[in-house]
Amino acid sequence: MGAKRDLVSILDVKDDLVGLLELAARIKNRTKAGEPYEPLRGKSLAMLFEKASTRTRVSFEVGMTQLGGHALFLSPNDLQIGRGETISDTAKVLSRYVDGIMYRAFKRENVQELARNATVPVINGLDDKEHPCQVIADLFTILEHKGGAFKQLKLAYVGDGNNVCNSLLLGAAIVGMAMTAACPSGYEPDAELLGAARAIAKESGSTIRVVDDPVGAVQRADVVYTDVWVSMGQEKEQEKREKVFRLYQVNSALLDHAKKDAVVMHCLPAHRGLEITDEVIDGPQSIVFDQAENRLHAQKAILSRFLGGV
Ligand code: CP
Ligand code: NVA
Numbered sequence: 345m346g347a348k349r350d351l352v353s354i355l356d357v358k359d360d361l362v363g364l365l366e367l368a369a370r371i372k373n374r375t376k377a378g379e380p381y382e383p384l385r386g387k388s389l390a391m392l393f394e395k396a397s398t399r400t401r402v403s404f405e406v407g408m409t410q411l412g413g414h415a416l417f418l419s420p421n422d423l424q425i426g427r428g429e430t431i432s433d434t435a436k437v438l439s440r441y442v443d444g445i446m447y448r449a450f451k452r453e454n455v456q457e458l459a460r461n462a463t464v465p466v467i468n469g470l471d472d473k474e475h476p477c478q479v480i481a482d483l484f485t486i487l488e489h490k491g492g493a494f495k496q497l498k499l500a501y502v503g504d505g506n507n508v509c510n511s512l513l514l515g516a517a518i519v520g521m522a523m524t525a526a527c528p529s530g531y532e533p534d535a536e537l538l539g540a541a542r543a544i545a546k547e548s549g550s551t552i553r554v555v556d557d558p559v560g561a562v563q564r565a566d567v568v569y570t571d572v573w574v575s576m577g578q579e580k581e582q583e584k585r586e587k588v589f590r591l592y593q594v595n596s597a598l599l600d601h602a603k604k605d606a607v608v609m610h611c612l613p614a615h616r617g618l619e620i621t622d623e624v625i626d627g628p629q630s631i632v633f634d635q636a637e638n639r640l641h642a643q644k645a646i647l648s649r650f651l652g653g654v
């Protein structure tokens with residue numbers, strides 16, 4: 345089986361992250377120039393979604409079509425998984441039909457189980473620990489808006505130390521960008537992934553900090569990033585979380601503490617009026633819709649690399 349590669353954690357592309365960003369830029373330029381680019385002609389991607397999705401689903405599906413291939417949307421309720429067929433059997437069977445599997449799962453262990461048993465590449469479309477494809481697109485967006493010198497940039501993340509935050513910490517450490525996450529006590533990033541980010545940061549020259557003060561975190565930031573306070577699967581904690589995170593809103597007053605030319609990012613979907621105000625998300629510093637568009641270009645780079653060996 346040897347050669348197949350999975351993208352479960354952003355750590356899986358540690359040595360190829362910059363290469364993927366360059367590939368995304370080349371693919372985006374070709375798309376904008378109207379030049380066809382179809383390295384995945386005749387290939388199929390199975391997309392298995394345990395949770396809702398707008399951007400990930402549409403960008404993977406449209407990306408596959410634009411690359412000359414085809415994507416199938418599979419919901420566990422309609423698959424035999426919903427009736428108890430195991431993930432490992434599903435992985436083995438899907439591998440006989442398709443050239444890659446994208447999986448959005450509640451649990452990291454399930455993504456790992458699918459990857460272990462599939463003979464085709466498995467791409468993590470978000471789990472409880474990480475959102476690697478999101479952060480590849482985010483780094484590409486930062487590159488476009490702030491130039492290539494990641495080592496001179498500082499990203500401030502404000503809010504929940506969740507899947508997106510974990511992948512951002514790792515991604516920032518890999519490219520050498522400084523990152524400070526401001527999270528309330530008890531809602532810090534995953535300790536193991538934070539440790540991995542810190543170890544990588546030592547090599548790359550980045551600085552990774554976790555604090556509880558949003559104002560201190562955004563000072564001198566070039567990028568201010570936030571995500572929802574209640575991730576998918578945490579709906580029961582909504583009331584509690586809205587109280588805990590109240591002071592972690594990205595609003596104009598907070599943004600005033602960042603650099604004047606700081607950009608604002610959010611992976612979306614946003615809960616306007618909670619983690620971010622209308623004024624900020626619709627304001628001149630927001631690049632959230634460029635960021636959302638770049639999911640498509642980044643996805644095409646990931647798919648070309650993992651399914652096409654580009
Ligand atoms: N950012 C993101 O992954 O969005 P979706 O949940 O809509 O896919
Ligand atoms: N942290 C959010 C990201 C959604 C794209 C969630 O897991 O729901």
